[in-house]
Amino acid sequence: LRNHLPTADLQRLDAAHHMHPFSDGDELNAKGARVITSAKGVMLTDSDGAEMLDGMAGLWCCNMGHGRREMADAAHAQMLQLSYYNTFFQTSHPPVIALSEKLAELAPEGMNHVFYASGGSEANDTNIRLVRHYWAAKGKPGKKVIIARKNGYHGSTMGGASLGGMSAMHAQGGLPIPDIAHIDQPYWWGEGGDMTPEEFGLARARQLEEKIAELGEDRIAAFIAEPVQGAGGVIVPPETYWPEIQRICDAHEILLIVDEVITGFGRTGTMFASEGMGIRPDIITVAKGLSSGYAPIGGSILSDEVAETINAGGDFNHGYTYSGHPVSCAVALENLRLMVEEKVVETVAADTGPYLAEQWGTLADHPLVGQVEIKGMMAGLVMTPDKASRAAFSTPAGYVGLKCREHCFAGGLVMRHVGDRMIISPPLVITRSEIDLLITRARAALDATLVDVQKRGLM
Numbered sequence: 150l151r152n153h154l155p156t157a158d159l160q161r162l163d164a165a166h167h168m169h170p171f172s173d174g175d176e177l178n179a180k181g182a183r184v185i186t187s188a189k190g191v192m193l194t195d196s197d198g199a200e201m202l203d204g205m206a207g208l209w210c211c212n213m214g215h216g217r218r219e220m221a222d223a224a225h226a227q228m229l230q231l232s233y234y235n236t237f238f239q240t241s242h243p244p245v246i247a248l249s250e251k252l253a254e255l256a257p258e259g260m261n262h263v264f265y266a267s268g269g270s271e272a273n274d275t276n277i278r279l280v281r282h283y284w285a286a287k288g289k290p291g292k293k294v295i296i297a298r299k300n301g302y303h304g305s306t307m308g309g310a311s312l313g314g315m316s317a318m319h320a321q322g323g324l325p326i327p328d329i330a331h332i333d334q335p336y337w338w339g340e341g342g343d344m345t346p347e348e349f350g351l352a353r354a355r356q357l358e359e360k361i362a363e364l365g366e367d368r369i370a371a372f373i374a375e376p377v378q379g380a381g382g383v384i385v386p387p388e389t390y391w392p393e394i395q396r397i398c399d400a401h402e403i404l405l406i407v408d409e410v411i412t413g414f415g416r417t418g419t420m421f422a423s424e425g426m427g428i429r430p431d432i433i434t435v436a437k438g439l440s441s442g443y444a445p446i447g448g449s450i451l452s453d454e455v456a457e458t459i460n461a462g463g464d465f466n467h468g469y470t471y472s473g474h475p476v477s478c479a480v481a482l483e484n485l486r487l488m489v490e491e492k493v494v495e496t497v498a499a500d501t502g503p504y505l506a507e508q509w510g511t512l513a514d515h516p517l518v519g520q521v522e523i524k525g526m527m528a529g530l531v532m533t534p535d536k537a538s539r540a541a542f543s544t545p546a547g548y549v550g551l552k553c554r555e556h557c558f559a560g561g562l563v564m565r566h567v568g569d570r571m572i573i574s575p576p577l578v579i580t581r582s583e584i585d586l587l588i589t590r591a592r593a594a595l596d597a598t599l600v601d602v603q604k605r606g607l608m
């Protein structure tokens with residue numbers, strides 16, 4: 150597995166044979182990738198033996214932390230028992246049955262059926278086809294349009310990337326696919342102007358009602374949104390936003406898809422963010438924290454009404470080879486068992502989440518920081534040259550963010566940048582002392598970035 154090659158050799162082979170996601174290949178290959186070789190708890194180790202605090206839980210997914218032996222044992226046992234069988238052709242297997250039963254137990258009331266995928270993008274592709282099939286089964290085949298939001302993120306398949314509102318993704322591959330519409334995001338700091346957050350939240354939610362009227366309710370199938378935008382930069386919507394979205398979905402015959410790929414399984418301090426934010430989904434997209442990243446798995450948790458309509462609608466001609474993969478299901482089941490047994494979500498809600506909020510909040514006094522936002526254990530801050538005017542830096546978006554990210558890595562912390570916002574989403578098992586380490590390293594990176602910014606005369 151090439152675990153013990155020197156870094157330079159690993160980087161050379163990586164550059165020669167591996168195409169990376171979301172990367173500028175030549176730039177990365179000239180520099181050489183950072184090679185992560187092992188991880189334990191919240192700590193990563195790279196091929197030079199350098200240790201880093203994994204402030205991003207991998208990619209928002211390692212909720213239970215890295216290197217849990219119980220997960221390896223669950224995978225090993227299942228591989229020996231039944232390493233693969235499909236769930237097509239009227240077959241099933243105990244791991245997918247047990248996981249589905251567990252998800253029905255953990256999901257919000259009245260959501261008792263799961264369709265599986267290998268990740269969040271595939272699950273959202275399922276959702277596009279499923280909601281269109283749902284309305285056809287209801288005798289309203291014209292209801293095809295799905296409304297989503299600019300700067301939302303729903304994956305990188307043709308469907309997922311089309312639902313997403315990232316223009317750089319749409320520019321490659323002729324996206325979005327037909328019958329996908331976007332409204333603005335509820336990002337007050339960047340787009341709120343002179344409105345109060347409360348006014349802004351209502352205004353942005355009402356764009357949904359305006360879009361429904363513009364396109365015609367008889368053409369709209371669903372609205373999809375993340376409770377809190379993740380890859381968009383941890384955008385926590387104003388309090389007024391979601392109740393208004395819910396009112397609009399209730400008032401008009403459209404399904405509500407809540408994409409909880411990031412926010413699901415404890416990330417915001419409740420098992421699902423929907424519960425904590427009073428949202429009543431018809432479909433919940435899940436992935437990431439479902440298995441804590443130990444094995445690829447995603448899915449769509451359906452309301453009873455949606456499931457019953459699909460089940461009564463004849464053949465639903467959709468599915469994947471690895472829908473309900475037995476090893477992924479066994480690993481996910483063990484992940485959820487550990488999460489519940491160790492009361493991880495309760496601890497996030499009552500102890501480490503509030504502590505992280507308190508410590509993350511101290512960064513608001515840093516000269517570079519405009520606003521800090523946090524929901525459970527996903528947090529963001531925006532860097533600005535002028536807090537009062539909420540100005541952006543004159544450099545291209547992301548220039549200052551990239552500087553800060555490099556200072557983080559140099560200081561032993563993985564913190565993500567989205568534009569000039571810095572974001573964290575640590576493993577939910579992070580302790581108070583590890584939070585202290587995270588904050589110390591984040592502040593040091595902000596200090597070093599401030600020096601860079603002042604040297605360049607950016608503030």
Ligand SMILES: Cc1ncc(COP(=O)(O)O)c(CNc2cccc(C(=O)O)c2)c1O
Nearest residue numbers: 268269270302303304379380408410411436
């Ligand atoms: C809300 C949401 N929905 C769907 C997906 C797609 O899941 P898959 O990747 O498993 O197909 C995601 C994934 N989120 C994601 C994936 C890759 C990178 C980053 C980033 O923040 O840089 C975020 C996501 O955050």
